[in-house]
Amino acid sequence: MRRILTIMLLTIGAVTVMAQDSQDVEAADADSPTFVPTVKVSKVVVDGDSIPYMEMSNVYVYPKMTFSSKRQQTSYMRLVKNVKATLPIAKQARQMLIETAEYLETLPTKEAKAAHMKRVEQSVYREYKPKMKKLTYSQGKLLIKLVNRECNSTSYEAIQAFMGPLRAGFWQAFAWAFGASLKKEYDPEGTDRLTERVVLLVEAGQL
Numbered sequence: 001m002r003r004i005l006t007i008m009l010l011t012i013g014a015v016t017v018m019a020q021d022s023q024d025v026e027a028a029d030a031d032s033p034t035f036v037p038t039v040k041v042s043k044v045v046v047d048g049d050s051i052p053y054m055e056m057s058n059v060y061v062y063p064k065m066t067f068s069s070k071r072q073q074t075s076y077m078r079l080v081k082n083v084k085a086t087l088p089i090a091k092q093a094r095q096m097l098i099e100t101a102e103y104l105e106t107l108p109t110k111e112a113k114a115a116h117m118k119r120v121e122q123s124v125y126r127e128y129k130p131k132m133k134k135l136t137y138s139q140g141k142l143l144i145k146l147v148n149r150e151c152n153s154t155s156y157e158a159i160q161a162f163m164g165p166l167r168a169g170f171w172q173a174f175a176w177a178f179g180a181s182l183k184k185e186y187d188p189e190g191t192d193r194l195t196e197r198v199v200l201l202v203e204a205g206q207l
Helices: 002-015 070-104 110-132 137-151 155-163 165-177 193-203
Strands: 039-046 049-056
Touching: 070 110, 070 137, 070 193, 137 155, 137 193, 155 165
Parallel strands: none
Antiparallel strands: 039 049
């Protein structure tokens, strides 16, 4: 995990910065990644009458999982565990990315923006290093993909947008040396089809 720790810290660092310098944001708890289904209760007025309604989260129905071997079952259970450990972090990265982009737009000069992003590198180690140490190597690689899923951009693109192409190229080369890639894309219809199924079930509170 130490091999990929720095890679992931920079990945999250590129999309994790406070919207305001004085605002403290609680990091996602990778140990308790519980997603509770949301229920919205409201009403509509039809011909003068108030009609209550309830809006619930999506409910996903898949064929029952079957396994040809104990090893295959263990691999699936490991995937579920890894998704629950990394999905909350990826979702928080998405929210922080939105807030950061909006905040950077309020800064008047390139110097101010550069200074603000410099603080990212300083804060990311302080905020995320303890949590990232708990992730395994495979969880770190999965997190790279889930960042792409949540942010609609690869980790490389996020770093490039906030820190420039030279920094992005450096960290991509560093990641490549340890068997990872910040350019890795999430493919929910192909290689990551099973992962997407798990993600959707976890999001809906069904898993």
